[in-house]
Amino acid sequence: MFEQAKVKPPTPATTALVDRIAAASRAEAQAAAERLVSIADLFEEREKSFGGCDDWVIDLFEAVAAEVAATLRIGLGLGTSYLRYAMAMRHRLPKVGARFEAGDIDFRLFQTIVFRTHLITDLDALDEVDAQIAARAPRWPAMSRRRLAGAIDKIVAKVDPDAVRRSKESIEDRYVKVQATDDGMAEVVGQVFDTTGKALDRRLDELAGTVCDGDPRTRDQRRADALDAMVAGADRLTCTCGSDTCPAWSNTRPAGNVVIHVVAEQGALDGTSQTPAVIPGSDALISAEVLRELAANAKLLPVIGPIDAPPEPRYSPSRALADFVRCRDLTCRAPGCDHPAANCDLDHTIPYERDGLTHASNLKALCRKHHLLKTFWGWRDEQLPDGTVIWTLPDGRRYVTMPGSALLFPTLCTPTGYLPEPGGSAEERCGNRTAMMPRRRRTRAQYRAAAIEAERRRNHERRTQRQRWNNWYFDLPSVPDGEPPPF
Known part of the structure; x- marks a missing residue:
């Protein structure tokens, strides 16, 4: 027998609070849409003043995106994304954009719609997809991104099958990524050829085994340090047992040609300060304890501020x-x-x-x-x-x-x-230096059109290849009893 909570009827106070939540959500979506409308308006105003620079390395699109990024205090990449969404809302998906401006869909859903319809090039097909998504999208906000992608792709597939965004083949999707974590550490993840993975795994084991049994590190720690030795071009791992009689021990780290700069206070190195250090270009901080351990095998160079120093008599600084x-x-x-x-x-x-x-x-x-x-x-x-x-x-x-x-x-x-x-x-x-502006070989519009055409062509080839295989498979002749199948 289950005991059920006594459900009380809604009160005017709770009803008003739920209404406020819904109104705030709609207002948030409308504000995000208004931001994109303003960005599109800004681009069109700038276009009236700066025409004919499509072949500049920093063209009008990039210049406006940078202005948006500065206004919002965000990076150039995110500023470019906002401008791209704004132009899609203005020119490609006006019906979906109207839903967005009304607050019927949120920014997350609009982003997904723009991405999943990016490959449609026929204007009639795009208009039909725009109308169908605009009619259905207000019922989608509760979906996950994966389900949203599936719902949008179904509409796109009926109108323009080659415009459905498909994941790349796994062989094309190989990568290695190094992401800084906390306390001066980093996470290494990736996807490589199986042969490469097996070779790396074996090489880490080999290097981890070049120390004596007295090394205090675990096997996993030695394998992690083996990456350091590989980067330095070493053929063995430095043993840390500290014994003078250890044949594998060395008090020097093998030299390499990879240099990583760390900025720190002198007090953090001396132990008189706990100020963390930073690696330029990384958001992670290195604690003073980890810094002192790293400094034991690092070259230390003081950074001296040139206070009241005279200017250097050349263009390139020392x-x-x-x-x-x-x-x-x-x-x-x-x-x-x-x-x-x-x-x-x-x-x-x-x-x-x-x-x-x-x-x-x-x-x-x-x-x-x-x-x-x-x-x-x-x-x-x-x-x-x-x-x-x-x-x-x-x-x-x-x-x-x-x-x-x-x-x-x-x-x-x-x-x-x-x-x-x-x-x-x-x-x-x-001065006026426009004559010296570096030029593009292809304009942004030409590059984007070529990229879309290449992805559509790959989609078409894969789709027709699957269709040929299906036709062959289902048209196979029947096999007499006792005879092996023809594959």
Whole structure:
């Protein structure tokens, strides 16, 4: 016998709360749709002013996406996605977009619809799919992403079978990914050929077996450390038993040509501070305890701030100055961008050819895209001696970015000295450089059309191949009793 809770009838208070939840959900969807509408409007306004630059490396689409990313303080990739969704809502799926604006579907569902209908090229087919999905989508929000994909694909398959998004063959989907985790560790996952996997597994066992029985590590720990030895190009694993009579023991780590930079305070190395360290380009922090263990076999180089140092008499900064700027900035200094400084250009805030100086107070890390945006798309910047950068975008909005080291390593942000202001305005100093803009071999629209056509062609080939196999299988002649089948 089960005891059931006594269900009380709804009260005006609970009814009002549920209504507020539903209204908030609808308002959230409407706000997300309004954001995309505004982004599409911004693109069309910019298009009126900047035409004929489709073959630029940083074309109008990329420039607007970067402006959106700066406004929302997000990365360039996410800003590009928002613009792509906005243009799909405006031009490809207006009926679904109307449902989105009304709050009948949410952003998650709209994203899935845009992705699953991306390969439709025939306008009549797209209009039919748009109408069918718009009629059914308000009943789908409770579905998982997998079920949503299936429901959308069924509609697409009836109208345009070659436009159904299919997963790639497993042989094409091989990869290895290294993802930073917590406390200075990383997770390595991937999918490789079976032969490669077996060879790697055997090699890790071989390296893990090159230490003596007194090594204190477990087998799994030795296999993990064997990856370090492989990266260093070593043919054995360093034994850590510590015995002078161990034939496998060595107090030096094999030399390699792979260098990983870690930024840390001196106090964390000395044991007088618990400030964590960072690997430039990684979001994970390394605790002081792990840092001291890593430092035992690492080369230590001090990063000395060039406080009141004179400008260097050349365009390219010295190694010491470049290292300081990258350690100070850690990432690209454009608003919202997290591209690692190690892979960025070192940009002269005031251009070198316009009397800008090669000095820490005039250098910062900029990824190549934001560097081109500054050079060709009217992004203007001002840099303070502590590394603070004040950006002014083409619409006049201003954004302030601080060096990435400001929170953990404030000593790197000590003002490095004021520089004399060169003559002329920022606009005059940058000048008109559109003639030097790198060009694309194919426009963005041409590249996208080629990619869609290639995926549609693969879908068609796989579909017809399966159809031929089905026709062959079901048309097989009957086999007399006692005779083997013809396969």
